[in-house]
Amino acid sequence: MAPPKSLPNGIPTSSNTVQPAPAAVPNGVTSTGTAVQDGAETKHKHIWLVTGPAGCGKSTVAKALATHLNMPYIEGDEFHPPANIEKMSNGIPLTDADRWDWLTALRQESVRHIDAGNHGVVLTCSALKRKYRDVIRVAPYFAPGVFLHFIYLHAPEEVLLKRVGARQGHYMGANMVHSQFSILEPPMEDETDVISIDVSRTPQEVMDDVLAQVQQTMESDE
Numbered sequence: 001m002a003p004p005k006s007l008p009n010g011i012p013t014s015s016n017t018v019q020p021a022p023a024a025v026p027n028g029v030t031s032t033g034t035a036v037q038d039g040a041e042t043k044h045k046h047i048w049l050v051t052g053p054a055g056c057g058k059s060t061v062a063k064a065l066a067t068h069l070n071m072p073y074i075e076g077d078e079f080h081p082p083a084n085i086e087k088m089s090n091g092i093p094l095t096d097a098d099r100w101d102w103l104t105a106l107r108q109e110s111v112r113h114i115d116a117g118n119h120g121v122v123l124t125c126s127a128l129k130r131k132y133r134d135v136i137r138v139a140p141y142f143a144p145g146v147f148l149h150f151i152y153l154h155a156p157e158e159v160l161l162k163r164v165g166a167r168q169g170h171y172m173g174a175n176m177v178h179s180q181f182s183i184l185e186p187p188m189e190d191e192t193d194v195i196s197i198d199v200s201r202t203p204q205e206v207m208d209d210v211l212a213q214v215q216q217t218m219e220s221d222e
Protein backbone atom coordinates (compact mmCIF):
# COMPACT_ATOMS: atom_id res chain seq x y z
CA MET A 1 0.00 0.00 0.00
CA ALA A 2 1.34 3.44 -0.86
CA PRO A 3 2.14 5.76 2.00
CA PRO A 4 -0.63 8.26 2.71
CA LYS A 5 -0.48 11.78 1.36
CA SER A 6 1.21 13.98 3.88
CA LEU A 7 2.02 17.54 4.73
CA PRO A 8 5.61 18.70 4.18
CA ASN A 9 6.45 17.62 7.73
CA GLY A 10 5.27 14.12 6.99
CA ILE A 11 1.97 14.35 8.88
CA PRO A 12 -1.01 12.79 7.16
CA THR A 13 -3.27 15.57 5.99
CA SER A 14 -6.60 14.47 7.41
CA SER A 15 -8.55 11.52 8.61
CA ASN A 16 -9.62 10.74 5.06
CA THR A 17 -6.03 9.91 4.23
CA VAL A 18 -5.50 7.94 7.43
CA GLN A 19 -7.36 4.77 6.69
CA PRO A 20 -5.67 2.15 8.63
CA ALA A 21 -6.54 2.08 12.10
CA PRO A 22 -8.82 -0.32 13.66
CA ALA A 23 -9.86 -2.54 10.84
CA ALA A 24 -6.78 -2.43 8.65
CA VAL A 25 -4.20 -2.90 11.37
CA PRO A 26 -4.57 -6.38 12.82
CA ASN A 27 -4.64 -6.28 16.56
CA GLY A 28 -2.75 -9.29 17.74
CA VAL A 29 -0.14 -11.81 16.91
CA THR A 30 0.38 -15.43 16.28
CA SER A 31 2.48 -16.68 19.15
CA THR A 32 3.77 -19.86 20.62
CA GLY A 33 2.17 -19.10 23.95
CA THR A 34 5.42 -17.95 25.47
CA ALA A 35 5.27 -14.67 23.58
CA VAL A 36 4.67 -12.46 26.58
CA GLN A 37 7.57 -13.90 28.52
CA ASP A 38 9.82 -13.74 25.50
CA GLY A 39 8.77 -11.40 22.73
CA ALA A 40 11.31 -13.00 20.42
CA GLU A 41 8.96 -15.98 20.21
CA THR A 42 6.32 -14.02 18.32
CA LYS A 43 5.96 -14.28 14.57
CA HIS A 44 4.98 -10.66 14.09
CA LYS A 45 6.52 -7.40 15.19
CA HIS A 46 4.63 -5.13 17.53
CA ILE A 47 4.42 -1.52 18.59
CA TRP A 48 2.92 -1.19 22.07
CA LEU A 49 2.00 2.46 22.61
CA VAL A 50 1.18 3.40 26.21
CA THR A 51 -1.17 6.40 26.24
CA GLY A 52 -3.17 8.62 28.57
CA PRO A 53 -2.98 12.01 30.29
CA ALA A 54 -0.07 13.24 32.39
CA GLY A 55 0.42 11.21 35.53
CA CYS A 56 -1.55 8.15 34.43
CA GLY A 57 1.60 6.02 34.68
CA LYS A 58 2.74 5.74 31.06
CA SER A 59 6.45 5.72 31.91
CA THR A 60 5.97 3.38 34.86
CA VAL A 61 3.96 0.87 32.83
CA ALA A 62 6.03 1.16 29.64
CA LYS A 63 9.35 0.50 31.38
CA ALA A 64 7.98 -2.61 33.09
CA LEU A 65 6.31 -3.86 29.91
CA ALA A 66 9.43 -3.32 27.81
CA THR A 67 11.47 -5.28 30.33
CA HIS A 68 8.89 -8.04 30.38
CA LEU A 69 8.68 -8.28 26.60
CA ASN A 70 12.42 -7.78 26.17
CA MET A 71 11.84 -4.87 23.81
CA PRO A 72 13.40 -1.41 23.57
CA TYR A 73 11.54 1.41 25.31
CA ILE A 74 11.04 4.85 23.79
CA GLU A 75 10.25 7.61 26.28
CA GLY A 76 8.04 10.04 24.38
CA ASP A 77 8.94 12.94 26.70
CA GLU A 78 12.52 12.78 25.36
CA PHE A 79 11.40 13.60 21.82
CA HIS A 80 9.83 16.99 22.45
CA PRO A 81 11.74 19.92 20.92
CA PRO A 82 13.08 22.42 23.50
CA ALA A 83 10.32 24.90 22.60
CA ASN A 84 7.65 22.40 23.65
CA ILE A 85 9.42 21.65 26.92
CA GLU A 86 9.70 25.34 27.64
CA LYS A 87 5.99 25.86 26.99
CA MET A 88 4.97 22.97 29.23
CA SER A 89 7.41 24.02 31.96
CA ASN A 90 5.69 27.41 31.93
CA GLY A 91 2.28 25.81 32.29
CA ILE A 92 1.25 26.44 28.68
CA PRO A 93 -0.51 23.49 27.01
CA LEU A 94 0.75 22.43 23.63
CA THR A 95 -1.32 23.04 20.51
CA ASP A 96 -2.00 20.59 17.68
CA ALA A 97 0.71 22.39 15.67
CA ASP A 98 3.22 21.88 18.50
CA ARG A 99 2.47 18.17 18.55
CA TRP A 100 2.59 17.12 14.90
CA ASP A 101 6.36 16.87 14.49
CA TRP A 102 6.66 15.19 17.89
CA LEU A 103 4.12 12.53 16.93
CA THR A 104 5.84 11.93 13.61
CA ALA A 105 9.20 11.66 15.34
CA LEU A 106 7.81 9.03 17.69
CA ARG A 107 6.36 7.04 14.81
CA GLN A 108 9.65 7.24 12.92
CA GLU A 109 11.64 6.21 15.97
CA SER A 110 9.37 3.20 16.46
CA VAL A 111 9.76 2.20 12.81
CA ARG A 112 13.52 2.69 13.09
CA HIS A 113 13.67 0.17 15.93
CA ILE A 114 11.60 -2.32 13.93
CA ASP A 115 13.78 -1.80 10.83
CA ALA A 116 16.85 -2.36 12.99
CA GLY A 117 15.64 -5.89 13.65
CA ASN A 118 13.92 -5.55 17.00
CA HIS A 119 10.87 -7.76 17.38
CA GLY A 120 8.91 -4.93 18.87
CA VAL A 121 9.03 -1.69 20.74
CA VAL A 122 7.22 -0.07 23.66
CA LEU A 123 6.70 3.68 23.65
CA THR A 124 4.97 6.36 25.67
CA CYS A 125 2.92 9.16 24.20
CA SER A 126 -0.13 10.81 25.72
CA ALA A 127 -1.92 10.64 22.31
CA LEU A 128 -4.83 12.51 23.84
CA LYS A 129 -6.84 12.94 20.63
CA ARG A 130 -7.93 10.42 18.07
CA LYS A 131 -6.14 12.26 15.29
CA TYR A 132 -2.89 11.95 17.26
CA ARG A 133 -3.41 8.22 17.53
CA ASP A 134 -4.08 8.18 13.80
CA VAL A 135 -0.63 9.68 13.17
CA ILE A 136 0.91 6.62 14.83
CA ARG A 137 -1.57 4.29 13.17
CA VAL A 138 0.11 4.77 9.81
CA ALA A 139 3.28 3.10 11.14
CA PRO A 140 2.45 -0.15 9.28
CA TYR A 141 2.70 1.77 6.00
CA PHE A 142 6.36 2.36 6.80
CA ALA A 143 7.04 -0.97 8.55
CA PRO A 144 4.77 -3.38 6.68
CA GLY A 145 3.44 -6.19 8.81
CA VAL A 146 4.01 -4.51 12.15
CA PHE A 147 1.05 -4.73 14.55
CA LEU A 148 0.17 -1.62 16.55
CA HIS A 149 -1.56 -1.71 19.93
CA PHE A 150 -2.53 1.15 22.22
CA ILE A 151 -2.58 0.63 25.97
CA TYR A 152 -4.82 3.42 27.25
CA LEU A 153 -4.37 4.19 30.95
CA HIS A 154 -7.30 5.94 32.58
CA ALA A 155 -8.24 7.27 36.02
CA PRO A 156 -10.27 10.22 37.28
CA GLU A 157 -8.69 13.66 37.02
CA GLU A 158 -8.40 14.00 40.82
CA VAL A 159 -6.30 10.84 40.99
CA LEU A 160 -3.86 12.03 38.32
CA LEU A 161 -3.73 15.50 39.82
CA LYS A 162 -2.46 13.99 43.08
CA ARG A 163 0.10 11.80 41.31
CA VAL A 164 1.51 14.62 39.17
CA GLY A 165 1.56 16.87 42.24
CA ALA A 166 3.65 14.30 44.11
CA ARG A 167 6.00 13.59 41.20
CA GLN A 168 9.39 15.27 41.51
CA GLY A 169 11.65 16.82 38.87
CA HIS A 170 9.33 16.72 35.85
CA TYR A 171 8.57 19.70 33.61
CA MET A 172 4.88 18.80 33.57
CA GLY A 173 3.31 20.32 36.68
CA ALA A 174 -0.04 19.59 38.30
CA ASN A 175 -1.33 22.83 36.73
CA MET A 176 -1.27 21.03 33.34
CA VAL A 177 -3.51 18.12 34.27
CA HIS A 178 -6.81 19.92 33.77
CA SER A 179 -5.88 21.08 30.27
CA GLN A 180 -5.04 17.48 29.38
CA PHE A 181 -8.48 16.30 30.49
CA SER A 182 -10.20 19.17 28.69
CA ILE A 183 -8.91 18.00 25.30
CA LEU A 184 -8.81 14.27 26.02
CA GLU A 185 -10.71 12.12 23.54
CA PRO A 186 -10.88 8.70 25.22
CA PRO A 187 -10.60 5.93 22.64
CA MET A 188 -13.96 4.98 21.16
CA GLU A 189 -15.39 1.52 20.76
CA ASP A 190 -14.44 1.33 17.09
CA GLU A 191 -10.78 1.86 17.99
CA THR A 192 -10.33 -1.86 18.31
CA ASP A 193 -6.55 -1.67 18.61
CA VAL A 194 -6.92 -0.24 22.13
CA ILE A 195 -6.56 -2.05 25.45
CA SER A 196 -8.03 0.05 28.30
CA ILE A 197 -6.61 -0.18 31.79
CA ASP A 198 -8.03 1.34 34.99
CA VAL A 199 -4.98 2.81 36.71
CA SER A 200 -6.71 4.03 39.85
CA ARG A 201 -5.42 0.79 41.38
CA THR A 202 -2.04 -0.10 42.86
CA PRO A 203 0.98 -0.34 40.51
CA GLN A 204 1.02 -4.13 41.01
CA GLU A 205 -2.68 -4.48 40.13
CA VAL A 206 -2.20 -2.25 37.10
CA MET A 207 0.78 -4.22 35.85
CA ASP A 208 -0.94 -7.57 36.38
CA ASP A 209 -3.87 -6.33 34.30
CA VAL A 210 -1.60 -4.92 31.57
CA LEU A 211 0.36 -8.17 31.24
CA ALA A 212 -2.81 -10.28 31.23
CA GLN A 213 -4.42 -8.14 28.54
CA VAL A 214 -1.27 -8.03 26.43
CA GLN A 215 -1.04 -11.79 26.55
CA GLN A 216 -4.74 -12.15 25.76
CA THR A 217 -4.39 -9.79 22.80
CA MET A 218 -1.58 -11.89 21.41
CA GLU A 219 -3.33 -15.20 22.00
CA SER A 220 -6.71 -14.06 20.64
CA ASP A 221 -5.20 -13.64 17.20
CA GLU A 222 -3.28 -16.88 17.18
Ligand SMILES: Nc1ncnc2c1ncn2[C@@H]1O[C@H](COP(=O)(O)OP(=O)(O)O)[C@@H](O)[C@H]1O
Pocket residue numbers: 052053054055056057058059060061124163164166167168199200201202203204206
Ligand atom coordinates in the same frame (compact mmCIF):
# COMPACT_ATOMS: atom_id res chain seq x y z
N1 LIG B 1 -0.76 2.80 39.88
C1 LIG B 1 -0.13 3.80 40.50
N2 LIG B 1 -0.44 4.15 41.77
C2 LIG B 1 0.18 5.16 42.41
N3 LIG B 1 1.16 5.92 41.86
C3 LIG B 1 1.53 5.63 40.59
C4 LIG B 1 0.92 4.57 39.84
N4 LIG B 1 1.49 4.54 38.61
C5 LIG B 1 2.41 5.54 38.59
N5 LIG B 1 2.44 6.19 39.77
C6 LIG B 1 3.25 7.34 40.13
O1 LIG B 1 2.58 8.48 39.57
C7 LIG B 1 3.50 9.39 39.00
C8 LIG B 1 3.21 9.54 37.52
O2 LIG B 1 3.59 8.33 36.86
P1 LIG B 1 4.34 8.38 35.46
O3 LIG B 1 4.70 6.99 35.11
O4 LIG B 1 5.43 9.41 35.48
O5 LIG B 1 3.13 8.91 34.53
P2 LIG B 1 3.17 9.53 33.05
O6 LIG B 1 4.38 8.99 32.37
O7 LIG B 1 1.90 9.03 32.43
O8 LIG B 1 3.12 11.00 33.21
C9 LIG B 1 4.89 8.84 39.30
O9 LIG B 1 5.38 9.47 40.46
C10 LIG B 1 4.65 7.36 39.54
O10 LIG B 1 5.59 6.81 40.41
Ligand SMILES: O=C(O)[C@H](O)[C@@H](O)[C@H](O)[C@H](O)COP(=O)(O)O
Pocket residue numbers: 053054055058076077080093094099126127128172180
Ligand atom coordinates in the same frame (compact mmCIF):
# COMPACT_ATOMS: atom_id res chain seq x y z
O1 LIG C 1 4.70 12.55 31.89
C1 LIG C 1 3.86 13.39 31.55
O2 LIG C 1 3.40 14.24 32.31
C2 LIG C 1 3.42 13.44 30.14
O3 LIG C 1 3.87 12.30 29.48
C3 LIG C 1 3.99 14.67 29.50
O4 LIG C 1 5.31 14.82 29.88
C4 LIG C 1 3.88 14.71 28.00
O5 LIG C 1 5.03 15.04 27.38
C5 LIG C 1 2.90 15.68 27.71
O6 LIG C 1 1.78 14.97 27.93
C6 LIG C 1 3.07 16.38 26.36
O7 LIG C 1 2.26 16.03 25.42
P1 LIG C 1 0.72 16.33 25.40
O8 LIG C 1 0.49 17.76 25.76
O9 LIG C 1 0.33 16.00 24.00
O10 LIG C 1 0.13 15.39 26.39
